[in-house]
Amino acid sequence: xxxxxQSISFDTIYLGQAGVxxxxxxxxxxxxxxxxQVYDDLYCxxxxxxxxxxxxxRDAIDHCLLKNNIGSGEIDCxxxxxxxxxxxxxxxxxxxxxxxxxxxxxxxxxxxxxxxVAAGMIAGGSFHRVIAGTSSHNATSERQFRYxxxxxxxxxxxxxxxxxxxGAVLLTDTPTDLRLSGVTVGKVTDAKLNDPxxxxxxxxxxxxxxxxxxFSDFNTKPEDYDLIVxxxxxxxxxxxxxxxxxxxxxxxxxxxxxxxxxxYDRDKQEVFAGGSGCGCCAAVTYGHLLAKLRDxxxxxxxxxxxxxxxxxxxxxxxxxxxxxxxxxxxxxxGD
Amino acid sequence: xxFLMAFLIxxxxxxxxxxxxxxxxxxxIYITSLFVGLGAMFDTFGLYDKLVDISGAGATMPISSxxxxxxxxxxxxxxxxxxxxxxxxxxxMTAAGIAASIIFAFFISLIFRPKG
Numbered sequence: 001x002x003x004x005x006q007s008i009s010f011d012t013i014y015l016g017q018a019g020v021x022x023x024x025x026x027x028x029x030x031x032x033x034x035x036x037q038v039y040d041d042l043y044c045x046x047x048x049x050x051x052x053x054x055x056x057x058r059d060a061i062d063h064c065l066l067k068n069n070i071g072s073g074e075i076d077c078x079x080x081x082x083x084x085x086x087x088x089x090x091x092x093x094x095x096x097x098x099x100x101x102x103x104x105x106x107x108x109x110x111x112x113x114x115x116x117v118a119a120g121m122i123a124g125g126s127f128h129r130v131i132a133g134t135s136s137h138n139a140t141s142e143r144q145f146r147y148x149x150x151x152x153x154x155x156x157x158x159x160x161x162x163x164x165x166x167g168a169v170l171l172t173d174t175p176t177d178l179r180l181s182g183v184t185v186g187k188v189t190d191a192k193l194n195d196p197x198x199x200x201x202x203x204x205x206x207x208x209x210x211x212x213x214x215f216s217d218f219n220t221k222p223e224d225y226d227l228i229v230x231x232x233x234x235x236x237x238x239x240x241x242x243x244x245x246x247x248x249x250x251x252x253x254x255x256x257x258x259x260x261x262x263x264y265d266r267d268k269q270e271v272f273a274g275g276s277g278c279g280c281c282a283a284v285t286y287g288h289l290l291a292k293l294r295d296x297x298x299x300x301x302x303x304x305x306x307x308x309x310x311x312x313x314x315x316x317x318x319x320x321x322x323x324x325x326x327x328x329x330x331x332x333x334g335d
Numbered sequence: 336x337x338f339l340m341a342f343l344i345x346x347x348x349x350x351x352x353x354x355x356x357x358x359x360x361x362x363x364i365y366i367t368s369l370f371v372g373l374g375a376m377f378d379t380f381g382l383y384d385k386l387v388d389i390s391g392a393g394a395t396m397p398i399s400s401x402x403x404x405x406x407x408x409x410x411x412x413x414x415x416x417x418x419x420x421x422x423x424x425x426x427x428m429t430a431a432g433i434a435a436s437i438i439f440a441f442f443i444s445l446i447f448r449p450k451g
Contacts, residue, residue, distance in 0.1 A: 149449060196362070197362075
């Protein structure tokens with residue numbers, strides 16, 4: 001059912017089990033034990049970075065299928081994407097599966113964008129089981145969005161660290177213990193910032209726009225959620241979002257966190273302003289937060305995936321960097 | 336003395352680059368291009384050679400010396416063979432550096448694997 005201008009509430013969309021695969025730095029981070037498959041080598045057993053990211057995505061899908069005890073033939077659709085040119089990782093991985101596929105791109109907002117598309121397909125009544133998944137890899141993203149490591153460019157404190165992770169989750173109309181009860185589709189929001197090495201702050205206004213619209217559309221307030229989590233605004237963007245909310249007299253600070261800050265220990269790991277990448281929000285949400293919902297630490301959370309909609313060509317033309325954020329409510333069903 | 340001057344002049348060139356990078360938030364490639372341009376301009380007015388004379392590697396190591404070498408060798412060749420020398424001579428002084436970086440990069444890529 002449509003709520004307000006940009007939200008949809010769902011009654012019968014459920015979340016099954018998820019699969020998450022991660023690289024070495026993510027394994028060593030505070031959430032390492034939540035992941036189904038971890039690698040000690042950034043190559044993940046493959047011989048190129050792109051193939052390593054494909055391996056992570058494949059692992060995530062395989063673990064998702066296995067944990068749900070379901071065959072790929074029973075999946076109606078896969079909706080997913082990544083950060084590479086022409087979202088090549090998802091396409092190449094899916095050539096090995098007997099699953100209809102939709103490739104999507106929303107930069108780092110792709111994880112929730114996938115949940116929205118998947119939920120919409122199931123709510124339409126035709127599809128029953130859809131997998132949503134995203135992946136990112138530090139070495140593939142560095143050369144997409146920043147510089148190849150070999151270039152040796154200096155990294156400022158505001159830079160985020162693209163995480164090497166992939167996550168996939170099953171959405172279904174068969175009741176489970178977790179429910180996707182609503183989503184808010186974000187608007188492209190341009191804060192007129194143009195520093196490609198500080199994407200967190202460029203995306204914070206988009207997160208503000210979507211979360212504020214979400215509260216209004218669902219007639220809720222921060223206290224209605226046990227946790228509000230963005231993915232990924234960085235240490236600086238997180239701080240900015242709290243301040244932006246204070247300006248409109250909403251206090252989210254006590255229940256707000258960011259996936260990129262949960263995934264790593266910034267004091268011990270060299271990740272600059274925190275993790276990023278469209279796998280980050282997926283891995284933290286599907287690996288860690290779903291487990292926390294299932295062990296009853298949380299009852300209802302709001303996941304807000306944020307994306308910076310740039311590429312290296314447009315930034316070189318001195319354009320500003322617009323952002324987008326999509327939100328999804330995940331809650332325990334039945335109690 | 337030349338060691339001290341190399342440290343001071345080379346350090347000053349790098350400090351200016353770092354300040355521009357931090358204050359104006361330019362991406363590194365702009366700094367590189369800017370310094371090549373500045374080096375070329377200084378050489379056009381005959382200033383860069385004076386810097387090289389007093390500070391040696393302090394002036395020849397930073398990327399600004401690439402601009403200086405381009406202009407320098409182009410003008411040198413032009414004096415020798417006329418205007419066409421601007422085109423045929425422009426890479427004379429930098430050819431060794433460019434060729435070495437390509438060839439060494441090739442051999443290193445055969446032996447090592449990128450770590451990240």
